[in-house]
Amino acid sequence: MDTASALREQQGPDFVVAPLPSVRGETLCRLGNCYGVSVLPYSDGVPGDFGQALAASQRGPVLDMLADSPHRRVGSPDIGSGGAGHAVGVMP
Numbered sequence: 001m002d003t004a005s006a007l008r009e010q011q012g013p014d015f016v017v018a019p020l021p022s023v024r025g026e027t028l029c030r031l032g033n034c035y036g037v038s039v040l041p042y043s044d045g046v047p048g049d050f051g052q053a054l055a056a057s058q059r060g061p062v063l064d065m066l067a068d069s070p071h072r073r074v075g076s077p078d079i080g081s082g083g084a085g086h087a088v089g090v091m092p
Contacts, residue, residue: 001027001038015065017043 004018005027019027019038028036054062 017041 001019004016005021007016008018017040019040021027022029028038030036
């Protein structure tokens with residue numbers, strides 16, 4: 001969530017949907033020991049299904065959008081895989 005938020009703050013690609021920060025700046029708020037909540041802005045569009053294959057006519061525009069995205073490096077939050085400071089990039 002923090003990585004998506006950082007991308008959006010840096011005028012990242014339009015296809016990144018990031019959570020809205022809380023009043024404390026958090027992108028994920030804990031609700032007890034087992035749950036958390038993030039609030040995302042409404043995004044107008046047609047949802048797909050996980051694992052759904054795109055038709056050839058849909059793949060081209062997606063690839064064009066990814067190719068037009070500038071390469072960015074954003075520090076990622078600590079997710080238990082070696083600590084904070086790892087970089088995540090959007091590759092064209």
